[in-house]
Every structure is written in C-alpha cells, then in structure tokens.
Amino acid sequence: MALHPTALVKLLPLAVLIPGAYFGRGQISLLDDDLRIILDSLPYLLCLGVVLMSLQFQRGRLLLAAISVAVFYWVVQSYLQTSLNRNTDALRAYLALSFALPVMALYLLLLPERGIWNLQGLIAALGFILLGLACIELGPWILGINDAAISYTPNLNDVYMLSKSASILAGLTALVGVVLLCIRNEEIEAALLGAILPVYIALAFLHVEYISVSMCIAASLSLAWGLLRSSYSMAYRDELTGLPGRRALNERLKMLGKSYSIAMIDVDRFKRFNDTYGHEVGDEVLKLVASRVRSIKGGGTAYRYGGEEFCVVFPRKTVEATLEPIEKIRDGIASYNMSIRNRSKRPARMKEGSRLRGATRLGSDQVSITISAGVAARSPEHPDPDSVLSEADKMLYKAKRRGRNRVAYAS
Ligand SMILES: Nc1nc2c(ncn2[C@@H]2O[C@H](COP(=O)(O)OP(=O)(O)OP(=O)(O)O)[C@@H](O)[C@H]2O)c(=O)[nH]1
Structure with a gap:
C-alpha cells in the first residue's frame, strides 16, 4: 500500500478556511439584523447546494456529510443555545453530539465511495442513518451508566468544552482521516476532513459567540470545494498516472x-x-x-x-x-x-x-x-x-x- 504524503497539500485550503471562519465570526455582530438572519441560514443553503451537487455527481459520502453538517447546525441552534449547566436536555444533546460525531465521522472516512442510486450506495446511506440514530439514542445512556461518563462529561465552565476522552477520540478521528488521505490521495478525503474539523471546533468552543454558524459555513464550503475539485480531477486528470489528461x-x-x-x-x-x-x-x-x-x-x-x-x-x-x-x-x-x-x-x-x-x-x-x-x-x-x-x-x-x-x- 503506497502512501502519498504530498496529498497533505490538499489540506491547504483548510489552513485559510478555518482561521478565516474563526476570526470572521467576530465581524458577525457588526452586521445589521437582516444580514444576520441571512447569515444564520447560510449553512443550510450551502449544505443544500452540496446535497444537490452530490446527487448530480453521485457522491454518496459528501451527500451524507452535508446532511450531517446541516443536522449538527440545527441541533446546536435548536437545543444548545442555552446554559448546559442548568438544562439537562441540552447536556444530553451535547453528549449525544460529542459521542455521535467521531463514530459517524469514522464511518464516513472509512466508507469506500459507492455512489448513491445503487444498492450498495443505499445500504451505506441506511447504515449511516441507523448508526447516527443509535449514537444519539444510546450515547448519553451508555455514558450515563458507567465511569466513562465521568471522563466524557464536558468542561462546562471552560472555553474549550470537550472532555479529555472526547478530545482523544476527536484526535484519533482526525488522524485516521489524515492517514486515509495519504493512502487514497483523493480530494474527497480532504473535503471530509475539512468538514469534520470545523464541526469539532464548533462543538469544542460552543460558548464562543457565532462559532457554530461560522464553522458550519467553513465545513460546507470545504465539502463544496472538495466536490468541485474531485469533479475537475475526474474530467481533467488521467486516473492511472495522475497527470492532466x-x-x-x-x-x-x-x-x-x-x-x-x-x-x-x-x-x-x-x-x-x-x-x-x-x-x-x-x-x-x-x-x-x-x-x-x-x-x-x-x-x-x-x-x-x-x-x-x-x-x-x-x-x-x-x-x-x-x-x-x-x-x-x-x-x-x-x-x-x-x-x-x-x-x-x-x-x-x-x-x-x-x-x-x-x-x-x-x-x-x-x-x-x-x-x-x-x-x-x-x-x-x-x-x-x-x-x-x-x-x-x-x-x-x-x-x-x-x-x-x-x-x-x-x-
Ligand atoms: N498497460 C497498458 N497498456 C496500454 C495502455 N494504453 C495503451 N496500452 C498499450 O500500448 C500499446 C501500444 O502499442 P503500439 O502503439 O503498437 O506501439 P509500441 O508497441 O509502443 O511500439 P512503438 O511505438 O513502435 O515503439 C498497445 O499494446 C496498448 O494495448 C494502458 O493504459 N496500460
């Protein structure tokens, strides 16, 4: 199995996208209300765009990733805009997300691309949905019944909220993503990593103002960029040699x-x-x-x-x-x-x-x-x-x- 360390260059847009989203978030409060409303719905619109393009180009993993980013954003907006210290439902939702995120990210990273409208693609999508539902249902329950819960509980009073265990899991997911990128050398792997990392950042720094909107915009832009790049490669690159065709x-x-x-x-x-x-x-x-x-x-x-x-x-x-x-x-x-x-x-x-x-x-x-x-x-x-x-x-x-x-x- 050949490794392609040069594939890491595909992560370069992230070096602009993530800091740009983090620092750009500071400007959101300066916008007037109408613009802020539009910005609030931008992650949904961008994810919808990626979903439509993924359907067009038969990119099952990007489709699932875009839907997940939209669902993540919706959960954060609907349940987590409150103090987790006082709201047990919100804490449950946070635990569910921090448990589901690495599991579903690993599934998406390891899944080979199967397309969408065929039996394998549909089974892969069904597996992803069932896994997501299972994580959301079982996550907080499993974490609640044994000692793992203690090491997984978020640090509610810190800026960086993810617990040590959740951080280790996040780090492992990112590592798996980087290794797979070096093995497969595909734009899609970089795009998936580029969506997973901002979503993790949003979860970890949940208390930071406008973090979820800015990071979900970054995540969906990364998916859109990966989709465009992979379509370009498909059309313009020779598959065997990697040279332009x-x-x-x-x-x-x-x-x-x-x-x-x-x-x-x-x-x-x-x-x-x-x-x-x-x-x-x-x-x-x-x-x-x-x-x-x-x-x-x-x-x-x-x-x-x-x-x-x-x-x-x-x-x-x-x-x-x-x-x-x-x-x-x-x-x-x-x-x-x-x-x-x-x-x-x-x-x-x-x-x-x-x-x-x-x-x-x-x-x-x-x-x-x-x-x-x-x-x-x-x-x-x-x-x-x-x-x-x-x-x-x-x-x-x-x-x-x-x-x-x-x-x-x-x-
Ligand atoms: N393995 C492999 N063979 C290929 C590929 N594309 C074309 N070929 C082969 O390349 C060969 C080209 O042979 P020819 O055009 O007859 O020329 P040649 O044998 O190189 O002889 P000269 O050009 O006269 O030196 C054919 O046997 C094709 O099957 C490919 O992607 N992979």
Whole structure:
C-alpha cells in the first residue's frame, strides 16, 4: 500500500478556511439584523447546494456529510443555545453530539465511495442513518451508566468544552482521516476532513459567540470545494498516472501565445512489453514514465495524451531550449532499472524477454525501458497548436524509425 504524503497539500485550503471562519465570526455582530438572519441560514443553503451537487455527481459520502453538517447546525441552534449547566436536555444533546460525531465521522472516512442510486450506495446511506440514530439514542445512556461518563462529561465552565476522552477520540478521528488521505490521495478525503474539523471546533468552543454558524459555513464550503475539485480531477486528470489528461491538454492548447514548443513522447515497444510482462506491469511502467515526465524542467507541463503517449507543452520556448530537459528525461528513463514486483507476471518465454529492445530484460527481477520523443515549435509553417502537435508527432515517428531511444526535432 503506497502512501502519498504530498496529498497533505490538499489540506491547504483548510489552513485559510478555518482561521478565516474563526476570526470572521467576530465581524458577525457588526452586521445589521437582516444580514444576520441571512447569515444564520447560510449553512443550510450551502449544505443544500452540496446535497444537490452530490446527487448530480453521485457522491454518496459528501451527500451524507452535508446532511450531517446541516443536522449538527440545527441541533446546536435548536437545543444548545442555552446554559448546559442548568438544562439537562441540552447536556444530553451535547453528549449525544460529542459521542455521535467521531463514530459517524469514522464511518464516513472509512466508507469506500459507492455512489448513491445503487444498492450498495443505499445500504451505506441506511447504515449511516441507523448508526447516527443509535449514537444519539444510546450515547448519553451508555455514558450515563458507567465511569466513562465521568471522563466524557464536558468542561462546562471552560472555553474549550470537550472532555479529555472526547478530545482523544476527536484526535484519533482526525488522524485516521489524515492517514486515509495519504493512502487514497483523493480530494474527497480532504473535503471530509475539512468538514469534520470545523464541526469539532464548533462543538469544542460552543460558548464562543457565532462559532457554530461560522464553522458550519467553513465545513460546507470545504465539502463544496472538495466536490468541485474531485469533479475537475475526474474530467481533467488521467486516473492511472495522475497527470492532466487529453481534455486538459486541449484546454491548454487554446491558451498558448505566439511562441511555444510541443514534445510528443512515446514508450518504445510497449505492446511487446505488455504482451511479455502483462498489462499490470505495463501500467507500472506508464506510472514510472509519467512521474519522470511530470518532473521535466524548462517550464514544460506534461499531459497523458493517450495510451503510452505523453505530451509536454513548453510555453515561450524554442525547440532548442527544450532539448536539454527532454534528453535528461530520456536518459534518466533509459538508465533506470525497474523492478518487477509481481513475480507471476515475469515473462513466460525467456527468449521473448531477452529479445526486447524497448524493454530490455536485465536480471530476474529487473527491466529497463526507453522512450522516444519528437519536438516541434510554432512557426510560419505550423501556425496553430494542432499543426505543431502533428509536426511533433511526425518527429516522434522519425525518432522511432531511426532506432528509438532518441529525440528528433523539427529544424
Ligand atoms: N498497460 C497498458 N497498456 C496500454 C495502455 N494504453 C495503451 N496500452 C498499450 O500500448 C500499446 C501500444 O502499442 P503500439 O502503439 O503498437 O506501439 P509500441 O508497441 O509502443 O511500439 P512503438 O511505438 O513502435 O515503439 C498497445 O499494446 C496498448 O494495448 C494502458 O493504459 N496500460
């Protein structure tokens, strides 16, 4: 199981959203009454927006999260705007929330995305609702019948109200969320964390003025942002390699200025590689090549063009300026020995393995691969991105004809 620590970057919007909500709350009292009424209903409106978008994009976990934020806000507004010291119903509601929140957050975090309008999605949603009801009913009762209640009772007279046990549970939930984000590397995981944390903050600092409205706005904005980001990824990112895909390339090509170069890159003898080592190992090769091409220098942006082809766009660069970075990538890939992890996928026919040129079999577990590239720049003969792209493609096939593992460029 691979970990992606860089996925933590997806939490950066939270670093703005949560402090922004906390400090922005101070301004709410300055608003006139009409605006404050609108602001009070903003969490509901935002959650409704997320619910509608989740239905549209089949995002079951975000749908449940948005409904939960709205219910949380409603409970806080309806039952907890009072002194918990004197109102046992309010204390019960607070205990129920502080017990239900981590349990339901963990359920949502661990749940794989199943969509909405299918049996698995509906069962997942039903499980979530039943779990929520059980927590709300059983939570205060369980906490009331044994010693756990004492360590779970909120610190009613402190600004930070969550008890030590509830804080530990909250910390564990957040930790699980961070680990899952690093494993799954998905926008949705960051969005869920981005909703759970503000809701916890609202619960922990319940006595702070306007905390619930500001934090529930932050939570629903995080869900909306995650939904937009994941829809963008779905449309514009290639799932296997994580590179921007063909659609993103087409958009980029429309925005190029008067001077640019385009490189087409293709894995050599990839069909034979697939036939010999299997599609799964072929996918690993594509990921490896993608990770190398992604790090290309010289201001180039890499895209997966399709199949085993990649495209790099160099705005404001001549062909000559692109050669060094492309050669570096080609050389780096050619001299890298890739380990084949899946032993069952080793070449069935040894002769076949050793005949490969594009993928040379080195030892029992290692292969090396090569790439070829063609580069062309905008010129009077090739005045638009499509013709530059097709010229780069011609150069690529020139590199193939000349023996592969090389770069050819339009002079
Ligand atoms: N594993 C894997 N294979 C893919 C993927 N997309 C395309 N391919 C394979 O890539 C191969 C492309 O082969 P060809 O276009 O014939 O070219 P080649 O074998 O690389 O030969 P040259 O380009 O002439 O060096 C085909 O076998 C496709 O099945 C993918 O996402 N994963």
